[in-house]
Amino acid sequence: MIAVPAFALAWWAACYLxxxxxxxxxxxxxxGGLIAYALGVALWTVEPGGAATQVLLCVPALLWAGAAIALLPSSVPERRQLDLGWMAAAVVFLAMAVVLPPAGRLVVVAPLAGGLVLLWRFRDQVRPPMxxxxxxxxxxxxxxALTALLLPVDLGSPGLVLAAMGLDLLVLGFLVAVAGALDAGxxxxxxxxxxxxxxxxxTVLVGGPVAVTLLATEGDDVVAALQFTLLAVVMSAAGLAGPVRRGLDTLAxxxxxxxxxxxxxxxxxxxALPRQRRRRRLLATDRDExxxxxxxxxxxYTDLGRLARSPLTDLPAVDRRLSGRPPDQxxxxxxxxxxxxxxxxxxxxPAGSFETTDEWRHYNALTIRAVAGxxxxxxxxxxxxxxxxxRALDWMRRYVxxxxxxxxxTEGVELVATRLWDDLTGDRARPRGTAPTRST
Known part of the structure; x- marks a missing residue:
């Protein structure tokens, strides 16, 4: 009764993220951390306290260390090196968790602590502030909770401790979703x-029958595997509703x-509609954001659905281009x-016929990578x-x-973004009723 909702919600949250x-x-x-936890919960119903169960419940610590590093601001100069270091450390610590006894598997907490220390060092640049x-x-x-499961520490029923661990991981997932939403506006x-x-x-309609089936067939590992597989499929459809619909269209x-x-x-x-910010908040945005x-x-640029979620759809320049048409489409x-x-x-x-000279570098880079994708x-x-x-593709492949x-x-993107910012600030400063002039 604890494992089924814990598995279902963790699997859904992983698919949603x-x-x-x-x-x-x-x-x-x-x-990935939530998926590992969900698989650990499923295995726990068959083999509580087994080595494979414990290792799966340790994996979220390693993946959450990587998530903490990924949340570091892009201005951190060693960001790439830290990311590569985490990957190597995750492999080493996972191998240690496999070969060590239960108490020794707590070493997986070390990378998580290190990732949080790094994040704390740059906390003034992380959004939201808390x-x-x-x-x-x-x-x-x-x-x-992991310590209570791996060591002989009595914190109550192991099932309740496992559920508490799942709640902590759901909170961590929610915080990552908040950070991602703020970053994307x-x-x-x-x-x-x-x-x-x-x-x-x-969870109620499918998880209820699954829980009853597991109770009625206790000890049958094949039935348990099939029931959790069914639950995973249903929760994947709930968490990945958009991709599932598009996949069905591809088949049909x-x-x-x-x-x-x-x-x-x-x-x-x-x-994209539920993700759009309320209109008219763009004027209060600072330059860096x-x-x-x-x-x-x-x-x-090539993904119209993601563009529809961009706060820049509220630019005054977009309003002007929609003149005479409904503005809320x-x-x-x-x-x-x-x-x-x-x-x-x-x-x-630049003026003139197409070239691959230095003065064309920004235009060519953006045309190939952003516009053409x-x-x-x-x-x-x-x-x-x-x-x-x-011609630009051939030149870049050979010489760049x-x-x-x-x-x-990056430089070309900054130039385009700065021009859009200048246009926005000009609209802010322009008195009402003043006609806009074309930028040069």
């Missing part, structure tokens, strides 16, 4: 409430590419934001590319190192 931010390292590592303290408290409670509550309601309904409409593409765009916009939103919008606002970003990239194009170093590229894009192209792309 992975589906909400599939490119975010912190979200994916947090999701994130570091909240993570430390939740991680401390998780470590205490999105709302979390409406989307989380919708997905959480689906998870609770699924595999012969109609145009229908699939149109439905996919509409479903992505529908998923605005530039971050602009960088994210350019990174998502998210899809149209995303389309106009994409056009605005494309104009910003086109302004970086291509990787110059990929083995193959789509057919029918524009001759200029094909990856680090150099990454630097050019």
């Amino acid at each position: 992975a589906g909400r931010d599939p490119a975010g390292a912190a979200a994916l590592r947090a999701a 994130l570091t303290a909240a993570l430390a408290v939740a991680a401390g409670l998780y470590a205490a 999105e709302r979390l509550r409406p989307d989380l409430v919708r997905s959480g309601a689906a998870a609770l309904i699924a 409409f595999r012969g109609d590419e145009r229908l699939r593409r149109n439905r996919s765009a509409l479903l992505r916009v529908a998923d 605005f530039l971050r939103f602009a960088r994210q919008a350019l990174d998502n 998210p899809l149209e606002r995303a389309v106009e934001l994409r056009a605005l970003l494309r104009e910003g990239v086109d302004r970086l194009r 291509l990787d110059p170093y990929a083995r193959s590229h789509p057919d029918g590319l524009d001759p200029e894009i094909r 190192p990856r680090t150099t192209l990454r630097r050019w792309h």
Whole structure:
């Protein structure tokens, strides 16, 4: 009765985090920790106190250490080295957890403590401000619960301790989701409430029969595995509602590419609606936050659904482009934001015919990586590319190192973002009734 809801909610939370931010390292590592905990709970119902169960319950500590490092601000110069160091340490400590006795498996807490110490060092740059303290408290409670399960410490029923550990991991997952929403300028509550309601309904309707079946067939490992698999499938559908719908469209409409593409765009916009911030908050945004939103919008240039979630859809420049049309259409606002970003990239194009000289570096980098969404170093590229894009791809692959192209792309994004910021601040300062002038 404890294992089923603990497994169901942990599995749903993992799927929700992975589906909400599939490119975010912190979200994916947090999701991995919740999956490991859910598998540990399932195995605990079959073999309480077994070595495999204990190792699975130790894995979240290692993944949460990685999540803490991923939450470090991007301005930390050693960020990449810290990330590589965590990966190596996670492998070493996992091997130690496998070979050591139960008491020795507590060594997995060391990387988690190290990650939290690093996060605390840069706490003044982490958003929200209380994130570091909240993570430390939740991680401390998780470590205490893990200690009670691995050592002969009597803190009550092992099932209740296991449930308390799951609650701590859910809180940690929630904090990562909050940090991700703030970083992307999105709302979390409406989307989380919708997905959480689906998870609770699924837990009652499916988890109840699963719990009864497990009680009725106690000792049958095959039945237990099948029941937890069924529960995992249902909770995955609740946590990954958008991707599941798009996957069903791919199967049902595999012969109609145009229908699939149109439905996919509409479903992505529908998923974006609960995540949009309230309008008119963009004018209160500071410069650093605005530039971050602009960088994210350019990174998502080819994804209309993610663009619809961007706070930049509320730019006054987008309002002007929608003149004469309904201003509250998210899809149209995303389309106009994409056009605005494309104009910003086109302004970086030097005069004259296409070249691959140094003065073209920012335009070429943004056109290839952001607008076209291509990787110059990929083995193959789509057919029918524009001759200029094909020429730029060949040049980059032969003569431009990856680090150099990454630097050019970052510099170009900063130029476009700064121009958008200047336009926004000009709109702030412009008296009402004054017609905007075209930027030069």
